[in-house]
Amino acid sequence: MKNENLYNYILGIADNSLILGQRLGELTGHGPSLETDIACTNISLDLFGQVRSYFQYATKIAGDDRTEDDIAMLRKEREYKNVLLVEQPNTNFAYTMARQFLFDVYHLAFLAELQKSTDLTLSAIANKCIKEVSYHERFSSDWIKRLGDGTEESKAKMQEAIDGLWTYTDELFHQTEADKAMVAEGIGVDVTKLKDAYYARVSEILEESTLETPESKWFQKGGKEGIHTEHLGYLLAELQYMQRAYPNMEW
């Protein structure tokens, strides 16, 4: 492949949306209320829409006979480049919203920078996605505040979720080889520069929600390099089942 770094870079961005979209999609018909169920699956659909734009572009870069569906459905676990945060399970609604919030704050800042990419396709996709993601961030921040500054029980659950997921936040700012190459070419976003503003914003919302910002400095990493938590395999089994069981099926 002529531009493997760009290809891997696009997959790195898209896989976050793909895996998070699949996680949220699991809530279809299982949301805590009809309204939140629809809201979560709406966000899921937004994310899948973004994934399609990225993967369609990736197929052009790859220049072989792979389709967007092949890229989404037929890779092995180690070939997915999403961060560990987005593959974490929907343990309860506090976890679902905490995961969303911790990702959305990053996602919004990331897209704001990606809009400035010298790659016109990526900057156009970022430009289109950022409106959706602004809404996601508002939605998840609101729920952090509602549950954090809610009842004793909701506060305890939300604090537990934030504490539990905190260990996955630092990985958002790690750079892969593809990241570094793309930053050097002016195509990619230098995520290391987003880190301080990210933690400042997250702490601000947590404080407003009367929640504690975790102090732990021990962080998990590996997703961007394909080393995932045990949860991803199960998610992929569900995501890929139809294509694996009935190859090339269409409907």
Next chain:
Amino acid sequence: MSDKKNWPLWEVFVRSKNGLEHRHCGSLHAADEDMALENARDVYTRRSEGVSIWVVKSKNITASNPENNGEMFEPAHDKVYRHPTFYDLPDEVKHM
């Protein structure tokens, strides 16, 4: 918050485009007005049905009693002259 029974019911009005009126399109549950607006956005405008949303607590709506429909509405039935039906409307006039 964990007790969904405590979430009040809201009525949702959506304006489909500028210049038209808001129309009632349904109801939903939400803890407060901000959540009601967000829920309304997700439940009723996700296929770009609207440019503006109003929400109002259902309990704040005063409704007529169906038992009184006779005295409320029937007297109008035989007064066709109250309708502006004797004018020819040009085709260009929409939404009448």
